[in-house]
Amino acid sequence: xxxxxxxxxxxxxxxxxxxxxxxxxxxxxxxxxxxxxxxxxxxxxxxxxxxxxxxxxxxxxxxxxxxxxxxxxxxxxxxxxxxxxxxxxxxxxxxxxxxxxxxxxxxxxxxxxxxxxxxxxxxxxxxxxxxxxxxxxxxxxxxxxxxxxxxxxxxxxxxxxxxxxxxxxxxxxxxxxxxxxxxxxxxxxxxxxxxxxxxxxxxxxxxxxxxxxxxxxxxxxxxxxxxxxxxxxxxxxxxxxxxxxxxxxxxxxxxxxxxxxxxxxxxxxxxxxxxxxxxxxxxxxxxxxxxxxxxxxxxxxxxxxxxxxxxxxxxxxxxxx
Amino acid sequence: xxxxxxxxxxxxxxxxxxxxxxxxxxxxxxxxxxxxxxxxxxxxxxxxxxxxxxxxxxxxxxxxxxxxxxxxxxxxxxxxxxxxxxxxxxxxxxxxxxxxxxxxxxxxxxxxxxxxxxxxxxxxxxxxxxxxxxxxxxxxxxxxxxxxxxxxxxxxxxxxxxxxxxxxxxxxxxxxxxxxxxxxxxxxxxxxxxxxxxxxxxxxxxxxxxxxxxxxxxxxxxxxxxxxxxxxxxxxxxxxxxxxxxxxxxxxxxxxxxxxxxxxxxxxxxxxxxxxxxxxxxxxxxxxxxxxxxxxxxxxxxxxxxxxxxxxxxxxxxxxxxxxxxxxxxxxxxxxx
Numbered sequence: 001x002x003x004x005x006x007x008x009x010x011x012x013x014x015x016x017x018x019x020x021x022x023x024x025x026x027x028x029x030x031x032x033x034x035x036x037x038x039x040x041x042x043x044x045x046x047x048x049x050x051x052x053x054x055x056x057x058x059x060x061x062x063x064x065x066x067x068x069x070x071x072x073x074x075x076x077x078x079x080x081x082x083x084x085x086x087x088x089x090x091x092x093x094x095x096x097x098x099x100x101x102x103x104x105x106x107x108x109x110x111x112x113x114x115x116x117x118x119x120x121x122x123x124x125x126x127x128x129x130x131x132x133x134x135x136x137x138x139x140x141x142x143x144x145x146x147x148x149x150x151x152x153x154x155x156x157x158x159x160x161x162x163x164x165x166x167x168x169x170x171x172x173x174x175x176x177x178x179x180x181x182x183x184x185x186x187x188x189x190x191x192x193x194x195x196x197x198x199x200x201x202x203x204x205x206x207x208x209x210x211x212x213x214x215x216x217x218x219x220x221x222x223x224x225x226x227x228x229x230x231x232x233x234x235x236x237x238x239x240x241x242x243x244x245x246x247x248x249x250x251x252x253x254x255x256x257x258x259x260x261x262x263x264x265x266x267x268x269x270x271x272x273x274x275x276x277x278x279x280x281x282x283x284x285x286x287x288x289x290x291x292x293x294x295x296x297x298x299x300x301x302x303x304x305x306x307x308x309x310x311x312x313x314x315x316x317x318x319x320x321x
Numbered sequence: 322x323x324x325x326x327x328x329x330x331x332x333x334x335x336x337x338x339x340x341x342x343x344x345x346x347x348x349x350x351x352x353x354x355x356x357x358x359x360x361x362x363x364x365x366x367x368x369x370x371x372x373x374x375x376x377x378x379x380x381x382x383x384x385x386x387x388x389x390x391x392x393x394x395x396x397x398x399x400x401x402x403x404x405x406x407x408x409x410x411x412x413x414x415x416x417x418x419x420x421x422x423x424x425x426x427x428x429x430x431x432x433x434x435x436x437x438x439x440x441x442x443x444x445x446x447x448x449x450x451x452x453x454x455x456x457x458x459x460x461x462x463x464x465x466x467x468x469x470x471x472x473x474x475x476x477x478x479x480x481x482x483x484x485x486x487x488x489x490x491x492x493x494x495x496x497x498x499x500x501x502x503x504x505x506x507x508x509x510x511x512x513x514x515x516x517x518x519x520x521x522x523x524x525x526x527x528x529x530x531x532x533x534x535x536x537x538x539x540x541x542x543x544x545x546x547x548x549x550x551x552x553x554x555x556x557x558x559x560x561x562x563x564x565x566x567x568x569x570x571x572x573x574x575x576x577x578x579x580x581x582x583x584x585x586x587x588x589x590x591x592x593x594x595x596x597x598x599x600x601x602x603x604x605x606x607x608x609x610x611x612x613x614x615x616x617x618x619x620x621x622x623x624x625x626x627x628x629x630x631x632x633x634x635x636x637x638x639x640x641x642x643x644x645x646x647x648x649x650x651x652x653x654x655x656x657x658x
Binding site for chain 2: 004005011013016017023024026030033103106108119127128130134138176207209230237240281289290301303
C-alpha cells in the first residue's frame with residue numbers, strides 16, 4: 001500500500017517538475033535564440049535609429065543596409081509603441097474599472113447587477129480577433145471619416161500617413177478588452193471588505209461615498225493592484241488585435257505633435273512578432289524576432305513578480321481574491 | 322452578495338431615504354457618485370453595442386451552407402466557400418489541448434495541494450505556473466516553433482522540401498495550446514482542493530486509505546465541478562487564441578493532411594481555426610471578405626457564449642456540494658455501502 005502511495009507521489013511530482021523544467025526551457029531557449037541580435041546591437045537595440053520596417057526588410061532579403069551588418073536593428077518604435085498602448089490602456093482601464101466596480105457593488109440595484117455580472121464575464125472571454133475585426137471594420141473607418149480631417153493629415157504628411165488605424169483606436173479597443181477582468185477582480189475584492197469596517201466608518205458620520213473611498217477602496221487596493229498587473233500582462237502580450245488596428249507602419253508616435261499624436265500609427269512588439277511569423281526561419285530575422293519575444297518574456301516575468309508582491313499584502317488583510 | 326445587502330441596509334441612517342442622503346453630500350462626492358453611474362451604464366452600453374453589432378452582422382451574413390462547405394481561394398464572396406475546415410480545426414486543436422492540459426493540470430494541482438514536498442520545489446512549480454499564465458501567447462508560439470522544429474520531433478509535423486522540419490501541425494499547435502490552458506486548470510483545481518474540509522481527508526485516512534486513494538476516490542470526485550469549470554475556461558482560452566494558430570498551425574486555407582493516412586495525416590498536417598479564418602478574411606489578412614469574417618466571428622462569439630453559460634451552470638451547482646461530500650464520506654465506510 002505504502003509503496004504505491006510513494007510511487008503516486010513521485011509520479012505527480014515528476015509531472016509538476018516537468019512543467020517547471022519546461023518553463024525554464026522556455027526562458028532559456030528564447031533568450032539563447034535572441035542572443036545574437038542583442039550581442040550585435042548592444043544596448044542600442046532599445047534605442048532609436050532608422051526605420052524598423054527597412055531594417056527588417058533588409059534581413060528578409062539578405063542585403064545588409066549600407067554601413068551595417070545584417071543584424072542591425074533599432075527597436076525603439078516598437079518598444080515605444082508597446083509602452084504607449086499598454087500604459088494608456090491600463091491607465092484608462094484602471095479608472096473605468098474601479099468606478100464600474102464601485103457602481104456594481106455599491107450603487108447598482110440587485111437586478112441590474114445580476115444582469116451585468118454574467119455580461120462582464122462574457123466580455124472578458126471574447127476572443128481578441130473579434131475585437132480586432134470590429135476595430136478594423138467599424139471603428140477605424142469611423143475615426144478616419146469623422147475625427148480625422150484633411151488639415152490634420154496634411155500637417156504631418158511629410159513624416160507619416162494618418163488613417164483610422166492608429167494609437168487612439170488601438171488604445172480604446174485595448175481598454176475595452178482589459179476592463180472586464182479588472183472589474184471582475186475589483187468587484188470581488190470590494191465585496192470581501194469586512195462589513196464592520198464600513199459600518200464603523202458610517203457610524204462616525206462619514207457619508208457613503210467617503211466610506212467607499214477611504215475604507216473599501218483602500219482595503220481592496222492590493223486586489224486592484226493585482227488586477228492591474230494581470231491586465232498589463234494581457235495588454236503587453238496582445239498581438240492579433242493590435243496587429244489589426246494599430247496602423248501599417250512601425251512609427252514612433254511623437255507626443256510633441258499635440259492632438260495629432262493620438263492619430264499616429266504605432267506597432268507594438270507583440271504585433272510585430274505576429275506579422276513577421278513567416279520570417280522566423282530566416283537566420284538574422286529569426287534572431288531579431290526572438291529578441292522581441294525575449295523582451296516581452298522578461299517583462300512578463302517581472303510583471304508576475306509584481307503580481308506576487310501585490311498578493312503578499314493582500315494576504316495580510318486576510319482577503320481572498 | 323448577501324453581505325452587501327446586509328450592509329446596504331445598515332449604512333445610511335435609517336431615518337433618511339437614500340436619495341436625500343446623496344443630495345446632502347459635498348459637491349465632489351456627488352460628482353463621483355454620478356461618475357460611477359455614468360461609467361457603469363457606459364460600460365453596459367458598450368457591451369450591448371458589441372453584442373448587438375455582432376448579432377446584426379452575424380445574422381445578416383451567416384448562411385447554413387457555410388458550415389458544410391470548405392473555404393476555397395476566390396475573390397468572389399459567393400465562391401469563396403464556407404468555414405467547415407476552420408470549425409473542424411477549432412474542435413481538433415481544442416480537443417488536443419484539453420486532453421493534455423486537463424489531466425496534467427489536475428495531477429499538478431493534486432501534487433501541489435496534497436503532497437507539495439519539498440516545499441521549495443512546490444513554491445518553484447507554483448511560480449513557474451504563475452509565470453506561464455502571464456507569458457504572451459505569441460511568445461509561447463515562437464517557443465513552440467523553436468522546439469518542434471528540432472529534427473527528432475519531425476514525426477509530429479512534416480519536413481519542408483529542403484529537409485528542415487516545419488514544426489507546424491495540429492499536434493504541435495495542440496500541445497502549445499495546452500500550455501495556455503494549464504494554469505487555468507491548475508488554479509481551479511487547487512483552489513477547490515484547498516477549500517475541501519480536512520475532516521474529509523481525515524475520515525479517509527482513519528479508514529486506512531492511503532493518500533493516493535484518498536485523492537483519487539474522495540478528493541477528486543468532490544471537486545469535479547471546479548475541475549470542469551477550469552477546463553471550460555481553458556477551452557475558452559484555446560478557442561480564442563489566434564497567434565499560436567497562425568504561427569504553429571500555419572493558418573492555411575484548408576486543413577491539409579501531411580500524408581495519406583486518414584487520421585494521423587490530418588493531425589500532422591497544417592490547417593486553420595475559426596480565429597485564424599476571421600483574421601485572414603479581415604482587411605488585415607489575405608482573403609479580405611468582410612461578410613465571411615463577420616459570419617465566422619459570430620459563430621466564434623456564440624461558442625464563447627455557450628462556454629460562458631456552461632461555466633455559470635457549473636458554478637451554480639456548488640450549494641449541493643456539502644450534501645454530496647457527506648454522502649461520499651459515508652460511502653467510504655464499508656458497512657454503509
